[in-house]
Amino acid sequence: xxxxxxxxxxxxxxxxxxxxxxxxxxxxxxxxxxxxxxxxxxxxxxxxxxxxxxxxxxxxxxxxxxxxxxxxxxxxxxxxxxxxxxxxxxxxxxxxxxxxxxxxxxxxxxxxxxxxxxxxxxxxxxxxxxxxxxxxxxxxxxxxxxxxx
Ligand SMILES: CC(C)(COP(=O)(O)OP(=O)(O)OC[C@H]1O[C@@H](n2cnc3c(N)ncnc32)[C@H](O)[C@@H]1OP(=O)(O)O)[C@@H](O)C(=O)NCCC(=O)NCCS
Numbered sequence: 375x376x377x378x379x380x381x382x383x384x385x386x387x388x389x390x391x392x393x394x395x396x397x398x399x400x401x402x403x404x405x406x407x408x409x410x411x412x413x414x415x416x417x418x419x420x421x422x423x424x425x426x427x428x429x430x431x432x433x434x435x436x437x438x439x440x441x442x443x444x445x446x447x448x449x450x451x452x453x454x455x456x457x458x459x460x461x462x463x464x465x466x467x468x469x470x471x472x473x474x475x476x477x478x479x480x481x482x483x484x485x486x487x488x489x490x491x492x493x494x495x496x497x498x499x500x501x502x503x504x505x506x507x508x509x510x511x512x513x514x515x516x517x518x519x520x521x522x523x
Contacts (some may be wrong), residue, residue, distance in 0.1 A: 378427070378455065378458050379458055379459060381425050381426065381427050381432065381433075381455075381460070382425065382426055383423050383424070383425050383463055383464060383467050384423065384424060384426070385421075385422065385423055385424075386411070386414070386415060386422035386423065386424060386434075386436070387415070388412075388415065390424050390426065390431055391408065391411050391412050391415060392408060393424065393426070393429075393430060393431030394408075394411050394422070394424060394431055394434050394436075395407065395408035395411050396431070397431045397432070397433070397434055397450060397452060398411070398434070398448060398450065400452065400453070401450035401451075401452075401453075402448075402450065403511040403512075404509075404510065404511050406447075406448070411436070414436065414438075417438070419438050419439055419440060420436070420437070420438050420439075421436075421437050421438075421439070421468055421471060421472065422434065422435060422436040422437070423435050423464050423467045423468060425451075425455075425460045425463065425464060427455070431452075432451065432452040432454075432455045432460065433450065433451040433452065433455060433460040433461065433464055434448065434449075434450060434464065435448065435449045435461075435464040435465060435467070435468055436448040436449075437468055437472075437479070439472065439475065439476050442475070442476045442477045442478065443476060443477075443478055443479075443480065444468075444472055444476040444478065444479040444480070444523065445479070445480050445481065446465075446468075446479055446480070446481040449461055449464060449465065449490070451464075456489075461493055462493070462496075462497065465497055469523055472523060473523050476523050477522065477523055478520055478521070478522055478523060479499075479520065479521050479523060480502075480518070480519070480520050481494065481499065481518075481519050481520075482505070482508065482516040482517070482518055482519075483516065483517050483519065484509055484514050484515075484516065484517075485504075485514055485515040485516070485517050486514060491517065491519075494519050494521075497521065498521045498522070499519040499520060499521040500519060500520065500521070501517055501518065501519055502518050502519060502520045503517075503518030504516070504517060504518065505518065
């Protein structure tokens with residue numbers, strides 16, 4: 375039986391994109407729609423990985439890139455699968471693929487989201503800005519972060 379720490383990580387595909395959107399719905403108050411994620415499959419400036427358990431998407435990361443700048447748009451893990459290193463493995467998959475293409479990665483995170491901010495700090499991201507009232511549902515500031523790849 376596959377141990378949870380060894381669950382497979384693979385690229386976004388037509389087969390897993392429905393699970394990507396369902397996971398986003400479980401994790402965010404304003405998730406992107408399945409249509410948006412499906413369009414990203416055709417976008418050459420897009421990279422996304424999933425972690426699956428028996429075909430069910432339990433973690434995902436999605437980024438876009440322009441020239442040497444990568445933007446981390448979404449990173450989430452099913453609540454039942456957290457603290458197993460899945461987010462870190464998903465980030466490492468993106469980082470390995472994009473090293474040599476991009477030199478820097480940017481992201482935004484809710485100020486109150488301490489799990490994510492701790493994760494990003496542990497991955498080498500540092501704060502480089504702050505946007506008051508950036509998010510809705512609920513309204514909240516964004517902390518901006520960047521990491522060298
Ligand atoms: C943030 C999130 C993606 C972390 O996923 P995860 O798979 O549980 O993270 P990992 O197991 O890879 O954690 C790696 C490190 O991040 C930090 N971390 C992760 N979750 C944490 C928490 N709840 N509290 C404190 N630190 C945390 C720890 O340093 C952890 O290492 P450790 O477990 O050895 O202490 C997950 O909690 C999530 O999906 N949250 C909801 C969606 C979200 O907020 N996404 C980010 C939006 S920008």
